[in-house]
Amino acid sequence: MTHRVLMLPGDHIGPEIVAEADKVLRCLADAFGLAVELEYANLGGCAVDAEGTPLPASTLGLARQADAALLGAVGGPEWDGLARERRPERGLLAIRAELGLFANLRPAILFPELAGASSLRPEVVSGLDILIVRELTGGIYFGDPRGIRERTDGVREGFNTLVYGADEIARIGQVAFAAAERRGGQLCSVDKANVLESSELWREVMTGLAPSHPGVELSHMYVDNAAMQLVRAPRQFDVMVTGNLFGDILSDCAAMLTGSIGMLPSASLDEQGFGLYEPVHGSAPDIAGQGKANPLATLLSVAMMLRHSLDEGDLADRVERAVARVLASGLRTADLAAPGDSVTPTAAMGDAVVEAL
Amino acid sequence: MTHRVLMLPGDHIGPEIVAEADKVLRCLADAFGLAVELEYANLGGCAVDAEGTPLPASTLGLARQADAALLGAVGGPEWDGLARERRPERGLLAIRAELGLFANLRPAILFPELAGASSLRPEVVSGLDILIVRELTGGIYFGDPRGIRERTDGVREGFNTLVYGADEIARIGQVAFAAAERRGGQLCSVDKANVLESSELWREVMTGLAPSHPGVELSHMYVDNAAMQLVRAPRQFDVMVTGNLFGDILSDCAAMLTGSIGMLPSASLDEQGFGLYEPVHGSAPDIAGQGKANPLATLLSVAMMLRHSLDEGDLADRVERAVARVLASGLRTADLAAPGDSVTPTAAMGDAVVEAL
Ligand SMILES: CC(C)[C@H](C(=O)O)[C@@H](O)C(=O)O
Ligand SMILES: CC(C)[C@H](C(=O)O)[C@@H](O)C(=O)O
Numbered sequence A, B: 001m002t003h004r005v006l007m008l009p010g011d012h013i014g015p016e017i018v019a020e021a022d023k024v025l026r027c028l029a030d031a032f033g034l035a036v037e038l039e040y041a042n043l044g045g046c047a048v049d050a051e052g053t054p055l056p057a058s059t060l061g062l063a064r065q066a067d068a069a070l071l072g073a074v075g076g077p078e079w080d081g082l083a084r085e086r087r088p089e090r091g092l093l094a095i096r097a098e099l100g101l102f103a104n105l106r107p108a109i110l111f112p113e114l115a116g117a118s119s120l121r122p123e124v125v126s127g128l129d130i131l132i133v134r135e136l137t138g139g140i141y142f143g144d145p146r147g148i149r150e151r152t153d154g155v156r157e158g159f160n161t162l163v164y165g166a167d168e169i170a171r172i173g174q175v176a177f178a179a180a181e182r183r184g185g186q187l188c189s190v191d192k193a194n195v196l197e198s199s200e201l202w203r204e205v206m207t208g209l210a211p212s213h214p215g216v217e218l219s220h221m222y223v224d225n226a227a228m229q230l231v232r233a234p235r236q237f238d239v240m241v242t243g244n245l246f247g248d249i250l251s252d253c254a255a256m257l258t259g260s261i262g263m264l265p266s267a268s269l270d271e272q273g274f275g276l277y278e279p280v281h282g283s284a285p286d287i288a289g290q291g292k293a294n295p296l297a298t299l300l301s302v303a304m305m306l307r308h309s310l311d312e313g314d315l316a317d318r319v320e321r322a323v324a325r326v327l328a329s330g331l332r333t334a335d336l337a338a339p340g341d342s343v344t345p346t347a348a349m350g351d352a353v354v355e356a357l
Helices: A014-033 A046-052 A057-065 A088-099 A110-118 A165-183 A199-211 A223-231 A244-257 A298-309 A314-329 A347-357 B015-030 B046-049 B057-065 B088-099 B113-116 B166-182 B198-214 B221-230 B244-257 B296-308 B313-328 B346-356
Strands: A003-010 A037-040 A068-073 A102-109 A130-133 A146-151 A157-167 A188-192 A217-222 A239-242 A265-269 A277-280 B003-010 B034-041 B068-073 B103-109 B129-135 B147-152 B158-165 B186-191 B216-224 B238-243 B265-269 B275-279
Touching: A003 A057, A003 A314, A014 A037, A014 A068, A014 A188, A014 A298, A014 A314, A014 A347, A037 B003, A046 A088, A046 B057, A046 B147, A046 B186, A057 A068, A057 A088, A068 A298, A088 A277, A102 A244, A110 A314, A110 B296, A130 A244, A146 B198, A157 A165, A157 A199, A157 B147, A157 B198, A165 A188, A165 A199, A188 A199, A199 B147, A199 B216, A217 A223, A223 A239, A223 A244, A223 A314, A223 B244, A239 A244, A244 B221, A244 B244, A265 A298, A277 A298, A298 A314, A298 A347, A314 B238, A347 B186, A347 B238, B003 B046, B015 B034, B015 B068, B015 B296, B015 B346, B046 B088, B046 B113, B057 B238, B057 B275, B068 B296, B088 B275, B103 B166, B103 B244, B113 B313, B129 B166, B129 B244, B158 B166, B158 B198, B166 B186, B166 B238, B186 B244, B198 B216, B216 B221, B221 B238, B221 B244, B238 B244, B265 B296, B275 B296, B296 B313, B296 B346, B313 B346
Parallel strands: A003 A037, A003 A068, A068 A277, A130 A239, A188 A217, A188 A239, B003 B034, B003 B068, B068 B275, B129 B238, B186 B216, B186 B238
Antiparallel strands: A102 A130, A102 A265, A146 A157, A157 B158, A265 A277, B103 B129, B103 B265, B147 B158, B265 B275
C-alpha cells in the first residue's frame, strides 16, 4: 500500500528545509522500496497570499486523505498586521483542531557532537533525553468563552477560558504513560494544582491512570518548579506530560537547553495514527533564501513520521543513523558551526544525508 | 515616626530565617537609629495549626496597620491533605488579594562570588541582572468562573478564567515602566497574544503606555520564546513585565539561572507603598531545624523593604553592602558551599551580617 504524505512547506525557510525532506523521502523510495506518494499544499502565510486564508479547505481535504503530513514552518512579519483569523499561526491552530491532533510529542535530545552549543554547563546537560508530551487541542488555546469586552464600568477586559475534560486528560495521559513504558519508566505530570481547579482535575485523572501502568513511576510537579528544575537538573526527567499552554512554554525551554533547536523534530498525532510532523524551530525570516537553514530537524521529523504514522520503523532508524553519521563527519550548518568551522549550506546538508543513507 | 513591621515567620525554615531578619532590624535600630516596631503573627501552615485558617483575621488586621510585612515562607507536606481553602498557600494568595498587592518585583541577580553555582555557562550568565515585574492579584489566579463541574454528557471538567482589565494591565505596566526608567531603560512585555485575547489586550495597553515613557524602549515577546531566550541569552533582558501565571513560571526560571535561589528577595506592593517582602525560595521542610537555611534572601528582602516601603534607602544600601561583604569574606551557608568549603550555619550567617553592618 502506498503511503500518502502531504508536504506543507509553509513560509520563509519552510520550503528550503522541506525540499531536503523531499529528497530523503524519494531516496528511501528509490533505494529502500518505500511506497510513498508526495502531494503539496499551502498552509500559513503562503496560503493567505495564494488563497486568502491560512488553512484553505483544499489543504484540509488533502490532509484528511493523507497518512501523514510534513510541515516546514509558518509565519513571518509580513503577515503580522492581518486580522487574527488570517494570521499564519491560525492555520496551524486550525489544522490541529480540525484533525484532532491532540498529542504533541516533543523530544529534547542533546546530540553529543553539539554539546558545546548549549548555554548550560556540559556536566548538567550531557546525555539529556527528555520527551515532552503536550496536549494540543484543548486547554486555554481553544476554551470558550473568550474575547475582549467592555465591563459595566466601561473598562475593557480580555478573557480566556482554561478548560479540560477528564476524557481529554485521560487521552493525553494514556499517550504519555505508553511513551514512558517504552522509555525510562518515569513520568512527570506538570500542573498548577495549588492554584487552578483545572489542574486539580488534571492531577486526579493522571493519578487514576497510574495503577494500570505498573511499570511507570508517576510524579507531579508544579509548573513553576518544573521550569526551575529544567534549568537546574534537566536529566532528572524522562517523560513529562502537561497541558497545551504549559507544554508550549516548557517544551521550548527544554528544546533550548540542548542548544540544538535546529535539530529537534516534533509530532502531532490524532487518535488513529495520522500525524503532522514539523521541526520545533520557526520560519526564521532573517535567514530565508540564503541556504543557511538547518534541514536536520525536518529530516528527523521525517524519521518520526516513518515510525509513528507509516509503520516503517526500520527506515526511521536508518534516517536517524544517517543524520548522526553526517554530524559525526563534522558537517555543520550555520546555526551549528563553531567559530572557525566551515559551514555547509542547506541543500548540501540534505545531500549528505542522502549520501549517508 | 516609628515604622511598624509585621513579621510573618511561617513554616519550616521560615522562623529560622526571619529570626536573622529580626537581628538585623534590631541592629539597624540600635546602631543607626531606625525607628521600627516589630510585631509577630501567623500565616500559612502554622496559622492553620494555631488558629484553624491559613490567614487569620488577626493577622490581616495587623498587616493593615503595618507599614510593611516580612514573610519567611509557607507550606509543607503535613498540610497537603487539607481541603483547598485551608492549605498554607491559600493564606499567601488571600493576603495578596486582601491587601491589593498587585505588583510583584522579583530581581534575578547573579552574585559574582556565586557564579559557579549556576547550571549555565559562566559566559552566559556573568553579570546577570534582570527585574521581573509580575502582576499578582489578577489573571487566571483569581478569575471567575472557576471550579470542577459535570458536563451534560456526565464527564467532569475543570475550568478557570484568565481575565485582565485594561486598568489592571495599565497599573502593573506603570510600575514596570518606572522600574525600567530607574534601571537600563529596556522593558520586555511577555504575553501569548498570538493565541489569547487577554494577551492581545495586554499588548495593546502596554503599547499605549510607551509614548509617555520616552526613556524606555518597549518590546514584546511571546511567553514560549521568553522561556527560550532566558535559557539562551538571559542578559538581553533588563526589566520584564508579565501576568500572574507567566510571571510565576518565568521568575522561577530566571531565579534558577543565577544558581543562587537562596539569595533572591522579592517584594509584593500595593498602590500606597505597603509591601509584603519575602525570599523567593520556599519553606524547605527537608532542612528545617538544622541551621542549614540561608538567611541572605530574607536579609535582602529586608533591604527591599527599607527601600520601597520605609523610605530608608541609605539603610537598604547598608544591608546590601553588608551581605556583599559577608559573601566576599568567603562565608557560605550549606546551599552555597562548594565541595570542601566550610559551612556557616543560619544564625552565624546572620551574626556575620550584623557584624558587617
Ligand atoms: C505559533 C503558536 C501558535 C504555536 C503554539 O503556541 O502552539 C507554537 O508556539 C508551537 O509551539 O507550535
Ligand atoms: C505558592 C504559590 C501559590 C505561589 C504562586 O504561584 O504565586 C508561589 O509559587 C509564588 O510564586 O509565590
